[in-house]
Amino acid sequence: MTSLLCVRNLSLSYPSPRKRWRRSAPVVALQDVSFDLAAGERLGLLGMSGSGKSSLLRCLLALERPQAGHIHYQGRAVAPGSIAALRWYRRAAQYVPQDPIASLEPRMNVAQLVAEPLLRLGGDGDIARRTEEALESVGLDHRFLSRRPDELSGGQAQRVAIARAIATRPALLLTDEPVSGLDMTIRAQVIDVLRELSNTHGTAIVMVSHDVSIIAGLCQRAMVMEQGRLVEDRPTPELLKTPQHPHTRALLEAAPPLVTAA
Ligand SMILES: Nc1ncnc2c1ncn2[C@@H]1O[C@H](COP(=O)(O)OP(=O)(O)OP(=O)(O)O)[C@@H](O)[C@H]1O
Numbered sequence: 001m002t003s004l005l006c007v008r009n010l011s012l013s014y015p016s017p018r019k020r021w022r023r024s025a026p027v028v029a030l031q032d033v034s035f036d037l038a039a040g041e042r043l044g045l046l047g048m049s050g051s052g053k054s055s056l057l058r059c060l061l062a063l064e065r066p067q068a069g070h071i072h073y074q075g076r077a078v079a080p081g082s083i084a085a086l087r088w089y090r091r092a093a094q095y096v097p098q099d100p101i102a103s104l105e106p107r108m109n110v111a112q113l114v115a116e117p118l119l120r121l122g123g124d125g126d127i128a129r130r131t132e133e134a135l136e137s138v139g140l141d142h143r144f145l146s147r148r149p150d151e152l153s154g155g156q157a158q159r160v161a162i163a164r165a166i167a168t169r170p171a172l173l174l175t176d177e178p179v180s181g182l183d184m185t186i187r188a189q190v191i192d193v194l195r196e197l198s199n200t201h202g203t204a205i206v207m208v209s210h211d212v213s214i215i216a217g218l219c220q221r222a223m224v225m226e227q228g229r230l231v232e233d234r235p236t237p238e239l240l241k242t243p244q245h246p247h248t249r250a251l252l253e254a255a256p257p258l259v260t261a262a
Contacts, residue, residue, distance in 0.1 A: 003036050003037070003038055003039075004037050004038060004039045004041075004073065004074060004171065004172060004204050005036065005037040005060070005071065005072070005073055005172070005204070006036050006070075006071070006072040006075075007033060007034055007035050007036070007037075007060070007069070007070075007071050008034045008069050008070050008071075009032050009033070009034055009068060009069035009070075010030050010032070010033040010034070010056070010059060010066045010068070010069035010070075010071065010079075011028075011030055011031055011032055011033075011066060011067055011068040011069055012028075012029045012030040012052075012055055012059060012064060012066045012067060012228075013026035013027060013028050013029060013067060014026060014027045014029060015027075028227075028228050029052045029055035029228050030052050030055055030056060030059065030066065030228045031227070031228040031229050032069070032229065033052075033056060033069070033228075033229070033230050034069075034230070035223065035230065035233060037172075037204055037206065038204065039171065039202055039204055040198060040199075040202040040203065040204055041204050041205075041220060041221060042194075042195075042198055042204070042205040042207070042218055042219040042220055042221070043204075043205065043206050043207070043219055043220075043221050043222070043223065044207050044208075044209060044214075044215030044218070044219035044221070044222040044223070044236060045057070045206060045207065045208045045209070045222075045223055045225065046209070046210075046212065046215060046222055046223070046224045046225070046248075046251060047224055047225035047226060047251070048226070048247075048251065049210075051225040051226055051227060051228070052225050052227070052228040052229075053176075053208045053225055054098075054176060054208060055228075056225070057174055057176055057206065057208055059071065059079065060078075060093070060174055060206060061093065061095055061174055062078050062079060062083055062086050062089060063083075065079060065080070065083070066079055066080075073089055073092060073093070073172070074092075076088070076089075091121050091168075092170060092171045092172055093170060093171070093172040093173075093174060094117070094164075094165040094166070094168060094170040094172070094173050094174070095165060095173075095174050095175070096158075096161050096162050096165045096173065096174075096175040096176070096178045097161060097176060098176040098177045098178075098180070100154070100157040100158045100160065100161035100181075101149055101152075101154065101157045103161060104149040104157060104160060104161065105149075106148060106149050106150060107148070108148070108149075109145065109146050109147060109148050110135065110140070110144045110145050110146070110147050110148075110152075110160055111128075111131055111145040111146065113149075113160055113164055114131045114134055114135060114160065114163045114164050114167050115127050115128070115130075115131045115167075116164070117164055117165075117167060117168050118130060118131070118167050118168055121168055130167055131145075131163075131167060132145075133167075134163040134164070134166055134167035135159075135160070135163045137163070137166070137193045137196075138159035138160075138162050138163045138166075138189070138190055138193055139159060139186055139189050139190075140156065140159055140160070140163065144156070144160075154181045155181050155182045155183065155186060158178070158179070158181050158182060159182070159186070159190065161178075162178060162190060162193070162194075166193065166194075166197050166203075169197070169201045169203065170203055171202070171203060171204065172203070172204050172205075172206070173194070173197070173198075173203050173204070173205045173206075174205075174206050175194075175205065175206070175207045175208065176208045177208060177209055177210065177211075178190070178194075178207065178209075179191065179209075179214060180209070180210075180211070187214075191214065191217055191218050194207075194218060195218055205218070205219070207219060211255075212240070212251075212252065212255040213255075213256070215236060216236055216237075216240060219236050220235060220236060221233070221234070221235055221236060222234065222235075222236045222239045222240075224239070224245065224247060224248045224251060226245075226247040231245040231247050231248065232244055232245045232247075232248045240252065
């Protein structure tokens with residue numbers, strides 16, 4: 001497989017809030033994080049709350065600038081460098097956020113929301129058909145096309161956010177807890193859609209989840225973070241069967257028993 005993303009020695013700290021007359025030490029979110037992601041690979045990111053998963057995702061999305069290290073996409077620099085000059089990267093990488101309702105423009109209807117990235121990226125062919133296909137693949141039929149975000153449940157809004165991201169068939173999909181608000185049937189359906197997208201179009205996926213079973217069901221590889229560091233990075237079945245790091249073992253012991261495995 002060809003390397004898509006190359007992440008080397010990434011470190012990120014947030015300035016600490018000012019307490020009265022003095023500042024305390026910055027909050028270290030990422031420390032010396034390095035890994036590669038191959039085209040079409042599906043990578044799960046596990047870790048306790050506050051371990052740095054969302055910070056890493058924000059760096060991969062070029063929303064946060066790391067203080068040290070670099071990120072290259074197909075050999076081109078995503079970081080360091082100017083965020084404003086990353087238009088080319090916004091075409092390649094799509095994002096499914098954790099909070100879909102906040103991310104969907106309230107004045108647009110579902111058809112416009114899903115078509116918007118296709119139009120923005122200069123989509124060719126039948127935009128209406130691709131919009132409907134993307135919505136159908138997440139279990140929403142044509143009756144939803146004219147609804148606005150405030151007329152959707154949390155789960156339906158999440159599915160619109162996923163349809164929006166996958167309609168463009170991106171080379172890289174970055175997701176933060178993409179199925180956490182969905183019931184079990186829809187959750188399984190959305191996981192199938194993501195797997196199908198990846199298998200058919202070679203989309204690489206980086207997925208943050210607290211749910212080990214979701215990562216086991218979708219991702220060939222899993223990484224575990226602890227206090228901003230990567231402590232384990234292995235094929236998911238191996239990591240689940242023989243966790244090496246004490247933190248991974250603690251994480252798996254705290255998780256509910258797995259129903260399925262990749
Ligand atoms: N904007 C911010 N300003 C200051 N500190 C931050 C900010 N965002 C995150 N942090 C801190 O950085 C560290 C990593 O946070 P991050 O959100 O990346 O963890 P996480 O693993 O995604 O957690 P969760 O699973 O709870 O979402 C934490 O100590 C957090 O408090």
